[in-house]
Amino acid sequence: MRQCDVGTARPRMKRRDRASRRCQRARPLQELPCISLQGSMWSQSRSIKRKSRGCLGESLATESTPTELIQQWSPRHKHQRVACKGKENEGGQFVLARRSRRKREAISGLSWDHLPDELLLRILFYLPLQDLLRMSLICKRWHRLVFDESLWHSVDLEGLTHTAPALEQLLAAGVRRLRCPRAFIEELQFAGPSPARVVQMDLSSCTISTSALESVMSRCTLLECLGLEGMQLSDHIVHSLAKNPNLVQLNLSGCSGFSADSIGEMLKSLSRIEQLNISWCDFSNDHVKEVVGNLHSSVTHLNLSGYRQNLTLEDVKVLVARCPNIETLDLSDSAMLMADSFPIIAQLKKLLHLSLSRCYQIHPAALADFSETFPALRLLDVFGLVHETHLRSLKKGVPRISINSRPFSTVARPTPAPCDRLVYNERAMWGARCRLRFKS
Template identity: 65%
Template structure:
């Protein structure tokens, strides 16, 4: 156990680097920590044996190997979560239902997740009405899942990553999205192969749009991109990887001098440790310094 007073140990624990964190995780959760950083770890099949609610507010389990039943036993005790990352994990409807019991959730990263239904997703998004940043890219979705997202997001959303759905995201979905979420500032619709330039007048309804990602939206042509400067007066970041080759990129930058183009190859939306920002023991710009030792 970290050789610090119990009061500070209860605030934040970093378990990154432990290969098997089951015993440590069991003890840490019982200690009532508020912050837990445990990405890229292996959690053997265990059941959290605590009886009361957990005090967890921030938790990062990204890219860990943890059975859905074990994850469910943890999340079913959470009611205070505000920041959560479950990137690349196998989930379940019960896990998504547990998230619905956290009405103060502000940032949620479910990128690359699988194993849950469209109705469960819809119920969670209805219940968590305060979500500001949502990364739900590249999940194992069908068209019903995509519609569950766009039909149930709330106006509180300011940052959304809905990339990776190829023919699953259509112009009609974008129309619903901008109507329900008029306050979006950062939007990633990359790899939506049905989108064309006729989506620009729809996206123009997002008056505060600062960052737009349309990488590999192959039906959007270079000539149409030159209009973005006048259509989006506040736009400062544009990602169009895969649809503008190196030979044309310099000319596009001249056409749009105030917009930074292709400067952000990776999305930071709802991610606890963006690749372009703070790393190490930080998550969501908060230091998670203490480490648990068996």
């Protein structure tokens, strides 16, 4: 070879070697070793014979590297969901669409937060007491709706152990009918001097201090029916009762702790009273005279039993003169009454029910003429006066009058005792049950 040819061939060989090295560096991805594969995979990739030339398609065709393992170690692709509903896919055209979050929430349904207060109150009206209290803990709005006065119209707390906190909340919520007899009521702490809206309330036989009862009664001015049977009262409580001019039924049976003057002043202000049960109280003769001397003519049902030596014939005369519209009169356990009181009592032309049980000064023979003496009378109770052997003949002599059919008085009692002619409901209060009732 000529010297010139040798000189020109060497640069050509150098250029060819540089091109070969560039081709090796530009090998396809499949020919490069994967850094994620370890061990035998790395050694295997080094021992494989590679071709330094050729296009990418030829390298893929002749490559012996396992592409399945590379795909296994590669990150997975996220697939978009295909919107199968909507106008985008009409006519067979395949379109990917993404629905906004606000639109999805609107289509999914209406939230409770979107309902008006009136509709929520209507729903809460059908819930029992325990569930209603649980829902008050959800949020501030639900707490406000739960204690709306429309839901707490009538509540029965009989069986509740500690009644003071519940009583405070109920009076603040505007309860109208409240029943909690035989309850234990601790000291009350009201938030403010706001008046109560309660209309009917039964606190009979409750264990409560006089000061706590004074704080309750001082807030009540709209009472129509009240039961305080068997409780310790005070003159302050009796004066608070006088501030309820709409009081129609009052049960103070077995109460004590108030003076004769206070009970007289109270009865003067209760001009609409119809049923009064003031039997078996800690009364003296002055108490009885204040009662019969201050009753209004609106009284139709009166229980004045239990005053053995304190109720006299003169008191009966005053009573009949002041209350001519009496329909039910209970003078049981009055040891001073005798048969000479019958013509006076007979002046009550509307009298339907008379109780003279254990009035031992009345001779049983004087009862034989009751049909003529009391033409309107339908019920007569003479327990302890007539022996069983003479009771049958007495019933035959006065067939128009039912004798000894009412062993318990029902005058002004919120839940009267069961009898043959009355439908008895142990949880009723003045003929109706409370909607919200505590279940122990």
